[in-house]
Amino acid sequence: MDMQSSIVYLDYNATTPLDDRVLERMLPYFKQQYANPSSPHLFGMQVLEEIEFAQEDLAYLIGCRATDLIFTSGATEAINMAIKGIPEDHRKHIICAATEHNAVLACCRYLATTGYRVTYLPVDRDGMIDLEMLQESITCDTKLVCIMLVNNETGVIQDIQAIADITHQAGAWLLCDATQAVGKIPIDVKKMGIDVMPLSAHKFYGPKGIGALYTNPDLKSLRPLIHGGQQQGGIRSGTLNVPGIIGLGAAASIAKKEMELEKIKISKLREFLEKSLLEIDGVFVNGHLEKRIYNTTNVCIPDIQSQEMILALGNIAVSSGSACSSVTNKPSPVLKAMGLDDHHNRSAIRLSLGRFTSADDIDYALERIKKIITKFRG
Known part of the structure; x- marks a missing residue:
């Protein structure tokens, strides 16, 4: 591919x-x-x-x-x-x-x-x-x-x-x-x-x-x-x-039959993705680290606007929050309610994995994200 x-x-x-x-x-x-x-x-x-x-x-x-x-x-x-x-x-x-x-x-x-x-x-x-x-x-x-x-x-x-x-x-x-x-x-x-x-x-x-x-x-x-x-x-x-x-x-x-196997596969991919992102200087996770569904990670990448990151990623689809409110560039009300200041709020991206996500997808996304951060932080 x-x-x-x-x-x-x-x-x-x-x-x-x-x-x-x-x-x-x-x-x-x-x-x-x-x-x-x-x-x-x-x-x-x-x-x-x-x-x-x-x-x-x-x-x-x-x-x-x-x-x-x-x-x-x-x-x-x-x-x-x-x-x-x-x-x-x-x-x-x-x-x-x-x-x-x-x-x-x-x-x-x-x-x-x-x-x-x-x-x-x-x-x-x-x-x-x-x-x-x-x-x-x-x-x-x-x-x-x-x-x-x-x-x-x-x-x-x-x-x-x-x-x-x-x-x-x-x-x-x-x-x-x-x-x-x-x-x-x-x-x-x-x-x-x-x-x-x-x-x-x-x-x-x-x-x-x-x-x-x-x-x-x-x-x-x-x-x-x-x-x-x-x-x-x-x-x-x-x-x-x-x-x-x-x-x-x-x-x-299908979900009833395959849910448990899917959880095992996606959990491993999310764990690797999140661990790799947290190795980047300043990156942190939004939300409880344990009481959380296995397919989602929401991270702040300080000093880089989420909208800039999303546009720079091009063919990699991630989001900055709810799809229903992503047409605006306002800080996420969810993250705001969690006490995140507007500066960090505007640097948050959500990556959510699923049934058809592959290890290659994660490797490619990480490579691109790291390159973009290096370029933006200059």
Whole structure:
């Protein structure tokens, strides 16, 4: 492979390439099995059955019942559905971590305009929630606590089970954004105490434009955001994205079988990459060094702007934070919440590895990064 002309992709947290096996499973549903699954005829019922199989595969991956899942266009819609659609009662207080994805933060900001009070929970320098502070922040008015499982920028993993215990003791519900975790690490929503959990297929080798929302059956039905033909129990109306759902199910099935082997391979590559980067003068890691997902490293390279590094890397795809906010050159709100000053914040890059990352990719990226640093530091 000619590394000079090929894309070396180290931005798996932004999106993953579609696995060929997933694509192969999806293709018939574009041309041969194209019936509307809501149709009453045999053709439609056959497609509906395949959707139910895909739903079972996803449920098996996260430890829930198939009937606990609602298909969406992705995690952002699922988050909006969960936060804006949670049943109304007397409680008007929401707690969310300051390091949540902007989809969660934006929904909370919106609800603040409708009479809700929102507490933004700080994190420490490692990006971790203070459980005592969470305990102190919860009141009898708290309805919802929003804490993500794996941070998309730093890979930091929160103790969701402990957070769930605190949340439930107060009678509140827990929304856990697991978009960066599903398909990468084991998840059991029941054991972990998660009440509402959004996810997106394109983060674990499925297609874009399809996601799902797990909802604890003990939670009363969510108020729908989309009204129409009463599909999915009226919670999310609209003709189902059949190829997308089939792809989501296929990606879930593959992840369930291959997750552990993938973790071993990717962990070794990330460890070598990070160790090599830390040998460069001044470089340091953002986020907890142990409570972190195995595919992600977020490092500061002092005195070099991350945008300059990204442009100089050319055919090597890395990022400076969340893909959803990378169009701006503002300091990362996540790193800012972790106490990083703007100077170092603007020098942070995220490298995230995945299923198709090779040792050659890592060697080539390290060689290029070191050359660029030498050139820029002059």
